[in-house]
Amino acid sequence: xxxxxxxxxxxxxxxxxxxxxxxxxxxxxxxxxxxxxxxxxxxxxxxxxxxxxxxxxxxxxxxxxxxxxxxxxxxxxxxxxxxxxxxxxxxxxxxxxxxxxxxxxxxxxxxxxxxxxxxxxxxxxxxxxxxxxxxxxxxxxxxxxxxxxxxxxxxxxxxxxxxxxxxxxxxxxxxxxxxxxxxxxxxxxxxxxxxxxxxxxxxxxxxxxxxxxxxxxxxxxxxxxxxxxxxxxxxxxxxxxxxxxxxxxxxxxxxxxxxxxxxxxxxxxxxxxxxxxxxxxxxxxxxxxxxxxxxxxxxxxxxxxxxxxxxxxxxxxxxxxxxxxxxxxxxxxxxxxxxxxxxxxxxxxx
Ligand code: NAD
Numbered sequence: 001x002x003x004x005x006x007x008x009x010x011x012x013x014x015x016x017x018x019x020x021x022x023x024x025x026x027x028x029x030x031x032x033x034x035x036x037x038x039x040x041x042x043x044x045x046x047x048x049x050x051x052x053x054x055x056x057x058x059x060x061x062x063x064x065x066x067x068x069x070x071x072x073x074x075x076x077x078x079x080x081x082x083x084x085x086x087x088x089x090x091x092x093x094x095x096x097x098x099x100x101x102x103x104x105x106x107x108x109x110x111x112x113x114x115x116x117x118x119x120x121x122x123x124x125x126x127x128x129x130x131x132x133x134x135x136x137x138x139x140x141x142x143x144x145x146x147x148x149x150x151x152x153x154x155x156x157x158x159x160x161x162x163x164x165x166x167x168x169x170x171x172x173x174x175x176x177x178x179x180x181x182x183x184x185x186x187x188x189x190x191x192x193x194x195x196x197x198x199x200x201x202x203x204x205x206x207x208x209x210x211x212x213x214x215x216x217x218x219x220x221x222x223x224x225x226x227x228x229x230x231x232x233x234x235x236x237x238x239x240x241x242x243x244x245x246x247x248x249x250x251x252x253x254x255x256x257x258x259x260x261x262x263x264x265x266x267x268x269x270x271x272x273x274x275x276x277x278x279x280x281x282x283x284x285x286x287x288x289x290x291x292x293x294x295x296x297x298x299x300x301x302x303x304x305x306x307x308x309x310x311x312x313x314x315x316x317x318x319x320x321x322x323x324x325x326x327x328x329x330x331x332x333x334x335x336x337x338x339x340x341x342x343x344x345x346x347x348x349x350x
Contacts (some may be wrong), residue, residue: 001052008059015059016106020098024090025083027099028054030062031110032078035348038108039079040134040299041065042115043099043123045087058082064266064289065296067344071321072293073314074300077348079110087117096122100129108132113299120149137302149302151295154311156192158294158318159264162286163197163238165322166262169330170284171237177201180236182258183223185243186213189264189292193242194221207231208243232256241265248274253281262286275335286322287340293318 003009014031031039041062048054058080066078083099085091103112103126113135114123120136127133138146141153163181167173176197182205183194194204194217204223207230208214217223226234232247232255239256240263241247248261249270261268261283268288269275278285294315301311325343329336 001055003055006055006059008056008063010059010063012059012062014109016102018099018102020095020101023092023094023098024085025095025098025102026085027081027083027102028058029081029102029106029110030058030079031106032059032062032080033066033348034077034079034109035350036070037075037077038111039065039077040069040111040113040296041078041080043081043083043112043118044115045083045085045091045117047086047090048082048084051084054082054084066348067341068289068293068296069300070344070348071290071340072297072300073317073321074297076296076300080115081110081112083117091117091122093125096125097129100126103130103132106132111303114149123149134299134303137306139298139302139306140308150188151298152188153192154294154298154315155264155292156189156196156294157312158297158315159189159193159240159242159262159291160196160200161316161319162291162322163193163240163260163262165319165326166238166260166284166286169323169326170260175201178203179238180205180234181238181240182206182226182231182234182236183217183240183242184228184231184247184263185241185265186217186223187242190240190242191217193240193264194223198222205231205234205236234258238262241268246270248278248285250274253277256281256283258283260284260286262291263288264292266292269337272335272337275337279329279335284326285336287325287337290322290325290340291318 016029018027062080069076135149198221206223232252238260239258245267329339
Protein backbone atom coordinates (compact mmCIF):
# COMPACT_ATOMS: atom_id res chain seq x y z
CA UNK A 1 0.00 0.00 0.00
CA UNK A 2 1.16 3.56 -0.64
CA UNK A 3 0.97 5.57 2.57
CA UNK A 4 1.72 9.02 1.12
CA UNK A 5 -1.25 8.90 -1.23
CA UNK A 6 -3.79 7.81 1.40
CA UNK A 7 -6.54 10.38 1.95
CA UNK A 8 -5.96 10.13 5.69
CA UNK A 9 -2.27 10.93 5.27
CA UNK A 10 -3.32 14.52 4.49
CA UNK A 11 -0.56 16.85 5.63
CA UNK A 12 0.98 14.55 8.23
CA UNK A 13 4.38 15.85 9.28
CA UNK A 14 5.79 12.54 10.39
CA UNK A 15 4.70 8.92 10.70
CA UNK A 16 7.03 6.54 12.51
CA UNK A 17 6.81 2.76 12.28
CA UNK A 18 8.33 1.08 15.32
CA UNK A 19 9.18 -2.56 15.81
CA UNK A 20 11.05 -4.43 18.51
CA UNK A 21 11.65 -8.13 17.95
CA UNK A 22 12.47 -8.98 21.56
CA UNK A 23 9.17 -7.71 23.00
CA UNK A 24 7.00 -8.13 19.90
CA UNK A 25 6.20 -4.41 19.78
CA UNK A 26 4.70 -3.20 16.53
CA UNK A 27 3.55 0.39 16.78
CA UNK A 28 2.85 3.41 14.61
CA UNK A 29 3.28 6.95 15.91
CA UNK A 30 1.72 9.73 13.84
CA UNK A 31 2.44 13.45 14.21
CA UNK A 32 -0.12 15.31 12.15
CA UNK A 33 0.78 18.90 12.90
CA UNK A 34 3.00 20.61 15.47
CA UNK A 35 2.61 24.28 14.51
CA UNK A 36 0.94 25.11 17.82
CA UNK A 37 3.04 22.81 20.02
CA UNK A 38 4.06 19.19 20.61
CA UNK A 39 1.65 16.60 19.24
CA UNK A 40 -0.39 15.13 22.08
CA UNK A 41 -2.79 12.23 21.68
CA UNK A 42 -3.77 8.85 23.05
CA UNK A 43 -1.89 5.58 22.63
CA UNK A 44 -4.37 2.93 21.52
CA UNK A 45 -3.63 -0.78 21.77
CA UNK A 46 -5.87 -2.89 19.57
CA UNK A 47 -5.67 -6.24 17.75
CA UNK A 48 -6.04 -4.67 14.31
CA UNK A 49 -6.91 -7.20 11.62
CA UNK A 50 -4.32 -5.69 9.28
CA UNK A 51 -1.56 -3.11 9.17
CA UNK A 52 -3.72 -1.06 6.78
CA UNK A 53 -6.43 -0.85 9.39
CA UNK A 54 -3.93 0.32 12.00
CA UNK A 55 -2.49 2.95 9.64
CA UNK A 56 -5.95 4.31 8.78
CA UNK A 57 -6.86 4.50 12.45
CA UNK A 58 -3.72 6.29 13.61
CA UNK A 59 -3.76 8.81 10.74
CA UNK A 60 -7.44 9.66 11.15
CA UNK A 61 -7.15 10.00 14.91
CA UNK A 62 -3.96 12.10 14.92
CA UNK A 63 -5.44 14.57 12.44
CA UNK A 64 -8.51 14.84 14.67
CA UNK A 65 -6.31 15.75 17.63
CA UNK A 66 -4.82 18.72 15.76
CA UNK A 67 -8.30 20.14 15.18
CA UNK A 68 -9.46 19.39 18.72
CA UNK A 69 -6.50 21.08 20.43
CA UNK A 70 -6.51 24.06 18.07
CA UNK A 71 -10.19 24.79 18.74
CA UNK A 72 -9.73 24.25 22.46
CA UNK A 73 -7.15 27.07 22.37
CA UNK A 74 -4.26 24.88 23.53
CA UNK A 75 -0.60 25.20 22.61
CA UNK A 76 -0.58 21.61 21.38
CA UNK A 77 -0.36 19.89 18.06
CA UNK A 78 -2.10 16.70 17.04
CA UNK A 79 -0.75 13.17 17.20
CA UNK A 80 -1.74 9.64 18.04
CA UNK A 81 -0.13 6.24 18.37
CA UNK A 82 -1.32 2.69 17.97
CA UNK A 83 0.22 -0.51 19.27
CA UNK A 84 -0.87 -3.51 17.22
CA UNK A 85 -1.84 -6.30 19.59
CA UNK A 86 -4.33 -7.57 22.09
CA UNK A 87 -4.09 -5.44 25.26
CA UNK A 88 -5.17 -8.39 27.44
CA UNK A 89 -2.66 -10.91 26.19
CA UNK A 90 0.13 -9.06 24.37
CA UNK A 91 0.90 -6.22 26.76
CA UNK A 92 4.07 -6.76 28.80
CA UNK A 93 6.63 -4.65 30.66
CA UNK A 94 9.13 -5.35 27.87
CA UNK A 95 6.68 -4.12 25.23
CA UNK A 96 6.00 -0.92 27.18
CA UNK A 97 9.77 -0.47 27.73
CA UNK A 98 10.27 -0.63 23.95
CA UNK A 99 7.43 1.83 23.39
CA UNK A 100 9.01 4.22 25.94
CA UNK A 101 12.28 4.04 23.99
CA UNK A 102 10.39 4.96 20.81
CA UNK A 103 8.88 7.98 22.60
CA UNK A 104 12.34 9.04 23.76
CA UNK A 105 13.64 8.78 20.21
CA UNK A 106 11.02 11.31 19.15
CA UNK A 107 12.33 13.68 21.81
CA UNK A 108 8.99 15.17 22.81
CA UNK A 109 7.55 15.75 19.34
CA UNK A 110 4.80 13.32 20.38
CA UNK A 111 3.31 12.98 23.87
CA UNK A 112 1.33 9.83 24.66
CA UNK A 113 -1.79 9.53 26.83
CA UNK A 114 -4.22 6.78 27.80
CA UNK A 115 -6.65 5.49 25.17
CA UNK A 116 -8.58 2.27 24.38
CA UNK A 117 -6.46 -0.69 25.44
CA UNK A 118 -4.09 1.34 27.60
CA UNK A 119 -4.58 2.54 31.17
CA UNK A 120 -3.43 5.27 33.50
CA UNK A 121 -1.29 2.57 35.15
CA UNK A 122 0.40 1.88 31.78
CA UNK A 123 1.04 5.60 31.35
CA UNK A 124 2.54 5.81 34.84
CA UNK A 125 4.80 2.88 33.96
CA UNK A 126 5.91 4.68 30.78
CA UNK A 127 6.45 7.89 32.75
CA UNK A 128 9.19 6.18 34.75
CA UNK A 129 11.03 5.68 31.47
CA UNK A 130 10.19 8.77 29.45
CA UNK A 131 9.05 12.36 30.06
CA UNK A 132 6.77 12.28 27.02
CA UNK A 133 3.59 10.99 28.66
CA UNK A 134 0.50 12.85 29.94
CA UNK A 135 -2.64 12.09 31.95
CA UNK A 136 -0.85 10.64 34.96
CA UNK A 137 -1.04 13.24 37.71
CA UNK A 138 -3.35 12.81 40.73
CA UNK A 139 -5.64 15.83 40.81
CA UNK A 140 -7.89 17.33 43.49
CA UNK A 141 -11.63 16.71 43.19
CA UNK A 142 -14.62 18.73 44.42
CA UNK A 143 -15.10 16.34 47.30
CA UNK A 144 -11.61 16.98 48.67
CA UNK A 145 -10.17 13.69 47.37
CA UNK A 146 -7.92 13.04 44.40
CA UNK A 147 -8.38 11.38 41.05
CA UNK A 148 -5.68 9.71 39.07
CA UNK A 149 -5.12 11.11 35.59
CA UNK A 150 -8.69 10.34 34.46
CA UNK A 151 -9.93 13.30 32.37
CA UNK A 152 -13.59 12.16 32.34
CA UNK A 153 -14.89 14.77 34.83
CA UNK A 154 -13.49 17.59 32.69
CA UNK A 155 -14.96 15.98 29.57
CA UNK A 156 -18.35 15.74 31.29
CA UNK A 157 -18.22 19.41 32.36
CA UNK A 158 -17.34 20.51 28.83
CA UNK A 159 -20.19 18.44 27.42
CA UNK A 160 -22.59 19.92 29.97
CA UNK A 161 -21.74 23.54 29.07
CA UNK A 162 -21.81 22.52 25.39
CA UNK A 163 -25.38 21.26 25.77
CA UNK A 164 -26.26 24.56 27.45
CA UNK A 165 -24.82 26.44 24.46
CA UNK A 166 -26.81 24.28 22.02
CA UNK A 167 -30.02 24.78 24.02
CA UNK A 168 -29.40 28.53 24.03
CA UNK A 169 -28.79 28.64 20.28
CA UNK A 170 -31.53 26.24 19.20
CA UNK A 171 -34.26 26.64 21.79
CA UNK A 172 -33.47 30.20 22.94
CA UNK A 173 -33.31 29.09 26.57
CA UNK A 174 -30.70 29.95 29.21
CA UNK A 175 -31.87 27.28 31.63
CA UNK A 176 -31.92 23.49 31.32
CA UNK A 177 -34.87 23.26 33.68
CA UNK A 178 -37.37 20.88 32.10
CA UNK A 179 -35.21 20.26 29.02
CA UNK A 180 -35.49 16.59 27.95
CA UNK A 181 -32.20 14.80 27.27
CA UNK A 182 -31.53 11.25 26.03
CA UNK A 183 -28.09 10.06 27.14
CA UNK A 184 -26.65 7.11 25.22
CA UNK A 185 -24.13 5.43 27.55
CA UNK A 186 -23.94 6.26 31.25
CA UNK A 187 -20.30 5.28 31.79
CA UNK A 188 -17.53 7.53 33.07
CA UNK A 189 -18.50 10.62 31.11
CA UNK A 190 -22.20 9.88 30.51
CA UNK A 191 -23.10 9.35 34.16
CA UNK A 192 -21.24 12.44 35.35
CA UNK A 193 -22.96 14.44 32.59
CA UNK A 194 -26.34 12.99 33.57
CA UNK A 195 -25.73 14.05 37.19
CA UNK A 196 -25.04 17.63 36.11
CA UNK A 197 -28.08 17.68 33.82
CA UNK A 198 -30.26 16.33 36.63
CA UNK A 199 -28.95 18.96 39.05
CA UNK A 200 -29.81 21.64 36.45
CA UNK A 201 -33.41 20.39 36.27
CA UNK A 202 -33.26 18.42 33.02
CA UNK A 203 -35.37 15.28 32.53
CA UNK A 204 -33.39 12.21 31.54
CA UNK A 205 -33.81 9.15 29.34
CA UNK A 206 -30.84 6.80 29.40
CA UNK A 207 -29.58 3.62 27.84
CA UNK A 208 -26.54 1.40 28.33
CA UNK A 209 -25.55 -2.21 27.87
CA UNK A 210 -24.66 -2.62 31.55
CA UNK A 211 -27.57 -3.04 33.92
CA UNK A 212 -25.69 -1.66 36.96
CA UNK A 213 -25.10 1.65 35.16
CA UNK A 214 -28.78 1.86 34.30
CA UNK A 215 -29.95 1.00 37.80
CA UNK A 216 -27.74 3.73 39.23
CA UNK A 217 -29.11 6.35 36.80
CA UNK A 218 -32.67 5.27 37.54
CA UNK A 219 -32.25 5.27 41.31
CA UNK A 220 -30.09 8.37 41.73
CA UNK A 221 -31.31 10.60 38.90
CA UNK A 222 -34.87 9.45 38.27
CA UNK A 223 -33.89 8.64 34.67
CA UNK A 224 -36.21 6.68 32.41
CA UNK A 225 -34.38 3.59 31.16
CA UNK A 226 -34.85 2.55 27.53
CA UNK A 227 -33.41 -0.22 25.34
CA UNK A 228 -30.25 0.62 23.35
CA UNK A 229 -32.04 0.68 20.00
CA UNK A 230 -34.88 2.82 21.35
CA UNK A 231 -32.72 5.76 22.47
CA UNK A 232 -32.67 7.46 19.05
CA UNK A 233 -36.44 7.81 18.75
CA UNK A 234 -37.20 9.25 22.18
CA UNK A 235 -39.34 12.38 22.28
CA UNK A 236 -36.63 14.63 23.71
CA UNK A 237 -34.96 17.98 23.02
CA UNK A 238 -31.35 16.74 23.10
CA UNK A 239 -29.73 13.47 22.02
CA UNK A 240 -26.38 13.08 23.83
CA UNK A 241 -24.21 10.22 22.47
CA UNK A 242 -21.74 9.20 25.19
CA UNK A 243 -20.93 5.62 24.20
CA UNK A 244 -19.94 4.88 20.62
CA UNK A 245 -18.85 6.50 17.38
CA UNK A 246 -20.77 6.57 14.06
CA UNK A 247 -24.17 6.68 15.79
CA UNK A 248 -25.41 9.46 13.49
CA UNK A 249 -26.02 7.56 10.28
CA UNK A 250 -28.60 6.71 7.61
CA UNK A 251 -30.49 4.39 9.97
CA UNK A 252 -30.61 6.65 13.05
CA UNK A 253 -31.17 10.14 11.61
CA UNK A 254 -34.76 9.43 10.46
CA UNK A 255 -35.56 8.23 14.00
CA UNK A 256 -34.37 11.41 15.76
CA UNK A 257 -37.03 13.61 17.33
CA UNK A 258 -34.41 15.69 19.17
CA UNK A 259 -33.61 19.12 17.73
CA UNK A 260 -30.09 18.97 19.14
CA UNK A 261 -27.31 16.35 18.96
CA UNK A 262 -24.68 17.14 21.59
CA UNK A 263 -22.66 14.51 23.44
CA UNK A 264 -19.17 13.34 24.34
CA UNK A 265 -18.59 10.45 21.92
CA UNK A 266 -15.80 10.73 19.39
CA UNK A 267 -16.56 10.54 15.66
CA UNK A 268 -20.34 10.69 16.03
CA UNK A 269 -21.05 11.24 12.33
CA UNK A 270 -20.69 8.03 10.33
CA UNK A 271 -19.73 10.25 7.37
CA UNK A 272 -19.36 14.01 6.92
CA UNK A 273 -22.52 14.07 4.77
CA UNK A 274 -24.54 13.14 7.87
CA UNK A 275 -23.67 16.58 9.28
CA UNK A 276 -25.31 18.16 6.22
CA UNK A 277 -28.33 15.90 6.65
CA UNK A 278 -28.77 17.01 10.28
CA UNK A 279 -28.64 20.63 9.12
CA UNK A 280 -31.18 19.95 6.37
CA UNK A 281 -33.55 18.57 8.99
CA UNK A 282 -33.05 21.56 11.29
CA UNK A 283 -31.17 19.53 13.91
CA UNK A 284 -28.32 21.45 15.55
CA UNK A 285 -25.15 19.36 15.87
CA UNK A 286 -22.43 20.28 18.37
CA UNK A 287 -19.25 19.04 16.62
CA UNK A 288 -17.94 16.18 18.75
CA UNK A 289 -14.33 17.24 18.97
CA UNK A 290 -15.34 20.71 20.15
CA UNK A 291 -17.81 19.66 22.85
CA UNK A 292 -15.68 16.77 24.18
CA UNK A 293 -12.40 18.75 24.46
CA UNK A 294 -12.57 18.92 28.27
CA UNK A 295 -10.35 15.83 28.51
CA UNK A 296 -7.51 17.22 26.42
CA UNK A 297 -7.76 20.56 28.25
CA UNK A 298 -7.43 18.64 31.54
CA UNK A 299 -4.34 16.81 30.30
CA UNK A 300 -2.83 20.08 29.06
CA UNK A 301 -3.20 21.74 32.46
CA UNK A 302 -1.47 18.79 34.02
CA UNK A 303 1.59 19.65 31.95
CA UNK A 304 1.52 23.37 32.65
CA UNK A 305 1.10 23.13 36.42
CA UNK A 306 -2.32 22.08 37.66
CA UNK A 307 -4.44 25.15 38.42
CA UNK A 308 -7.98 23.92 39.04
CA UNK A 309 -9.72 27.30 38.73
CA UNK A 310 -7.97 28.05 35.43
CA UNK A 311 -8.76 24.56 34.15
CA UNK A 312 -12.47 24.89 34.92
CA UNK A 313 -12.62 28.33 33.31
CA UNK A 314 -10.91 26.97 30.21
CA UNK A 315 -13.29 24.01 29.94
CA UNK A 316 -16.27 26.34 30.40
CA UNK A 317 -14.93 28.29 27.40
CA UNK A 318 -16.37 25.48 25.25
CA UNK A 319 -19.72 27.28 25.71
CA UNK A 320 -18.47 30.39 23.87
CA UNK A 321 -16.61 28.45 21.20
CA UNK A 322 -19.74 26.49 20.34
CA UNK A 323 -21.94 29.60 20.28
CA UNK A 324 -19.51 31.17 17.81
CA UNK A 325 -19.64 28.05 15.62
CA UNK A 326 -23.46 27.90 15.76
CA UNK A 327 -23.72 31.57 14.85
CA UNK A 328 -21.35 31.31 11.89
CA UNK A 329 -23.02 28.12 10.68
CA UNK A 330 -26.39 29.84 10.75
CA UNK A 331 -25.15 32.98 8.98
CA UNK A 332 -23.20 31.06 6.35
CA UNK A 333 -25.78 28.25 6.06
CA UNK A 334 -23.08 25.60 6.47
CA UNK A 335 -22.95 22.48 8.63
CA UNK A 336 -21.48 23.17 12.07
CA UNK A 337 -18.73 20.57 11.53
CA UNK A 338 -17.49 22.39 8.44
CA UNK A 339 -17.43 25.70 10.28
CA UNK A 340 -15.52 24.13 13.20
CA UNK A 341 -12.94 22.64 10.81
CA UNK A 342 -12.42 26.00 9.08
CA UNK A 343 -12.02 27.78 12.42
CA UNK A 344 -9.50 25.18 13.62
CA UNK A 345 -7.52 25.42 10.36
CA UNK A 346 -7.35 29.20 10.67
CA UNK A 347 -5.59 28.63 13.99
CA UNK A 348 -3.12 25.87 13.21
CA UNK A 349 -2.31 26.32 9.52
CA UNK A 350 0.60 28.58 8.75
P1 NAD B 1 -17.04 4.41 29.18
O1 NAD B 1 -16.59 3.13 28.61
O2 NAD B 1 -16.80 4.69 30.62
O3 NAD B 1 -18.60 4.60 28.92
C1 NAD B 1 -19.26 4.17 27.77
C2 NAD B 1 -20.58 3.59 28.20
O4 NAD B 1 -21.32 3.24 27.04
C3 NAD B 1 -20.43 2.31 29.03
O5 NAD B 1 -21.22 2.42 30.20
C4 NAD B 1 -20.93 1.22 28.09
O6 NAD B 1 -21.54 0.14 28.78
C5 NAD B 1 -21.92 1.98 27.25
N1 NAD B 1 -22.22 1.35 25.95
C6 NAD B 1 -21.40 0.59 25.18
N2 NAD B 1 -22.04 0.19 24.08
C7 NAD B 1 -23.29 0.70 24.15
C8 NAD B 1 -24.42 0.64 23.31
N3 NAD B 1 -24.42 -0.05 22.17
N4 NAD B 1 -25.53 1.31 23.67
C9 NAD B 1 -25.56 1.99 24.83
N5 NAD B 1 -24.51 2.10 25.67
C10 NAD B 1 -23.39 1.46 25.33
O7 NAD B 1 -16.36 5.54 28.26
P2 NAD B 1 -16.26 7.09 28.57
O8 NAD B 1 -14.89 7.41 29.06
O9 NAD B 1 -17.43 7.54 29.35
O10 NAD B 1 -16.35 7.69 27.10
C11 NAD B 1 -17.59 7.77 26.43
C12 NAD B 1 -17.39 8.35 25.03
O11 NAD B 1 -16.81 9.65 25.12
C13 NAD B 1 -16.44 7.52 24.17
O12 NAD B 1 -16.87 7.60 22.83
C14 NAD B 1 -15.13 8.26 24.29
O13 NAD B 1 -14.30 8.07 23.17
C15 NAD B 1 -15.60 9.69 24.37
N6 NAD B 1 -14.65 10.59 25.04
C16 NAD B 1 -14.28 10.34 26.33
C17 NAD B 1 -13.39 11.19 26.97
C18 NAD B 1 -12.98 10.97 28.39
O14 NAD B 1 -12.39 11.89 29.00
N7 NAD B 1 -13.29 9.83 28.99
C19 NAD B 1 -12.86 12.31 26.26
C20 NAD B 1 -13.27 12.52 24.95
C21 NAD B 1 -14.16 11.66 24.35
